[in-house]
Amino acid sequence: MNAPDTLGTPVTVRADPLLLTPGPLTTSAATKAAMLHDRGSWDAAFNEITAEVCADLLSIVHGQGSHVCVPMQGSGTFAVEAALGTLVPRDGRVLVPNNGAYCERILRILAVLRRESVELRFDESEPVDAARLEAALQADPGITHVAFVHCETGTGMLNPLQAVAEAVARQGRRLIVDAMSSFGVLPIDVREGAIEAVVSASGKCLEGVPGMGFVIARRESLEAAAGVSHSLALDLHDQWRYLQRTTQWRFTPPTHVVAALREALSQYRAEGGLAARRGRYADNCAVLVAGMRRLGFEPFLPQALQAPIIVTFRAPTHPAWRFDLLYARMRDRGFLLYPGKLTRVDTFRVGCIGAIGRLDIDAMIAAMAETLDELGIVPGA
Numbered sequence: 001m002n003a004p005d006t007l008g009t010p011v012t013v014r015a016d017p018l019l020l021t022p023g024p025l026t027t028s029a030a031t032k033a034a035m036l037h038d039r040g041s042w043d044a045a046f047n048e049i050t051a052e053v054c055a056d057l058l059s060i061v062h063g064q065g066s067h068v069c070v071p072m073q074g075s076g077t078f079a080v081e082a083a084l085g086t087l088v089p090r091d092g093r094v095l096v097p098n099n100g101a102y103c104e105r106i107l108r109i110l111a112v113l114r115r116e117s118v119e120l121r122f123d124e125s126e127p128v129d130a131a132r133l134e135a136a137l138q139a140d141p142g143i144t145h146v147a148f149v150h151c152e153t154g155t156g157m158l159n160p161l162q163a164v165a166e167a168v169a170r171q172g173r174r175l176i177v178d179a180m181s182s183f184g185v186l187p188i189d190v191r192e193g194a195i196e197a198v199v200s201a202s203g204k205c206l207e208g209v210p211g212m213g214f215v216i217a218r219r220e221s222l223e224a225a226a227g228v229s230h231s232l233a234l235d236l237h238d239q240w241r242y243l244q245r246t247t248q249w250r251f252t253p254p255t256h257v258v259a260a261l262r263e264a265l266s267q268y269r270a271e272g273g274l275a276a277r278r279g280r281y282a283d284n285c286a287v288l289v290a291g292m293r294r295l296g297f298e299p300f301l302p303q304a305l306q307a308p309i310i311v312t313f314r315a316p317t318h319p320a321w322r323f324d325l326l327y328a329r330m331r332d333r334g335f336l337l338y339p340g341k342l343t344r345v346d347t348f349r350v351g352c353i354g355a356i357g358r359l360d361i362d363a364m365i366a367a368m369a370e371t372l373d374e375l376g377i378v379p380g381a
């Protein structure tokens with residue numbers, strides 16, 4: 001394995017804190033260095049970079065024969081909104097299995113876009129159940145699409161993409177996958193099932209910097225979607241047509257972000273692609289959970305439901321516990337943690353993704369032990 005250049009570098013020699021967050025995340029020095037150039041948006045050299053990036057992204061989910069890749073300026077949510085607004089017709093109806101904050105966000109987007117939605121609720125501690133989803137589709141033939149979150153980053157839950165894709169295909173509906181925090185790490189194959197679109201962004205598991213999203217969309221569906229979008233800037237069909245016609249982005253592209261993503265993708269390939277990245281993140285996750293357990297912390301999810309992306313830990317019930325104090329002292333030691341996103345349980349999160357390896361996680365666990373000592377907190381006591 002040809003590891004990215006910062007892997008295993010002791011945290012003491014880093015210029016920046018380690019970002020144990022689900023994006024932005026820690027990027028390699030080479031990825032940062034790719035941004036040290038100014039590029040013209042109509043220049044052939046830049047358009048070549050865009051084409052390479054799109055071809056690479058398409059191949060990660062095996063979409064070369066059936067799908068196209070459309071990049072979109074902005075954070076991941078912009079791309080989710082562009083996909084829903086362009087691919088769901090105005091009289092469509094979308095089933096949203098909901099087991100967390102990012103599923104909730106899809107429901108909000110659909111409400112703003114005035115697309116009808118049907119919520120299928122699950123507890124935050126429970127994965128989406130494909131059988132219940134299929135029954136809901138059978139019960140309501142008016143549902144045209146399912147919008148599904150692959151890894152629910154709010155908890156770190158792995159939702160069962162393959163079973164859901166098969167159920168949606170059997171029922172003859174179309175599936176839009178928010179694969180924001182799973183793309184490039186958990187296998188996705190758009191040749192199977194009814195996958196209409198997969199949405200992700202530059203600054204998550206591909207280890208680029210934030211600033212662009214992308215949608216891998218079924219070609220025929222996108223071709224049929226002219227004039228559907230409620231929005232000019234987020235019209236995926238128009239963005240794609242313009243790109244096809246001119247090789248350029250429709251409006252000012254995030255040139256530095258695109259260049260950084262190309263560099264990050266070449267490191268992804270050099271590392272060994274999806275299997276290698278998945279292996280490294282699974283290792284980070286295992287080392288993290290074991291180390292935190294030794295300190296007395298309990299993960300919110302059982303191991304079997306945990307995606308190797310981000311881990312939610314229950315906050316200790318110790319009277320001296322305050323996440324903001326822990327956060328500040330961990331930041332001073334060079335580690336950025338992430339607050340929890342659960343409504344009913346007090347939690348915090350630690351990411352396993354980014355250009356980091358198990359030595360970084362070990363260093364974080366050591367810093368955590370010191371911090372708990374200083375604060376006089378004994379988790380689990």
Ligand SMILES: *Cc1c(COP(=O)(O)O)cnc(C)c1O
Binds near residue numbers: 023179
């Ligand atoms: C990060 C993320 C998004 C997009 O969030 P932004 O803040 O817009 O980048 C959407 N869905 C999931 C599951 C995510 O992890």
